[in-house]
Amino acid sequence: VSAAALRAARSVSSTSVAPVRAFTAATDDLKLDAKPKGSNIKNFKIYRWSPDTGAKPELQSYPVDLDECGPMILDALIKIKNEIDPT
Numbered sequence: 001v002s003a004a005a006l007r008a009a010r011s012v013s014s015t016s017v018a019p020v021r022a023f024t025a026a027t028d029d030l031k032l033d034a035k036p037k038g039s040n041i042k043n044f045k046i047y048r049w050s051p052d053t054g055a056k057p058e059l060q061s062y063p064v065d066l067d068e069c070g071p072m073i074l075d076a077l078i079k080i081k082n083e084i085d086p087t
Contacts (some may be wrong), residue, residue: 015087040066040067041063041064042064042066043061044051044061044078044080045061045062046059046060046061046080047059048060062080062084064076064080
């Protein structure tokens with residue numbers, strides 16, 4: 001292998017790696033998981049019936065921000081009971 005071929009190989013590898021490193025460094029500053037507050041809202045429809053009123057059962061909808069409660073359905077139900085509708 002000649003010295004000119006080694007210099008050519010080094011110049012090709014250094015120019016092809018530099019933009020990749022610059023791009024990687026630029027993406028380190030980005031926050032890819034940043035979401036606007038309240039963007040992870042799920043509506044839970046709960047079948048409600050009160051034997052005291054004698055009214056027909058109905059579905060009642062409760063919006064819950066999943067970022068502010070645990071990952072399980074029980075966590076969302078407890079959040080609804082404690083913070084939205086304690087009845």
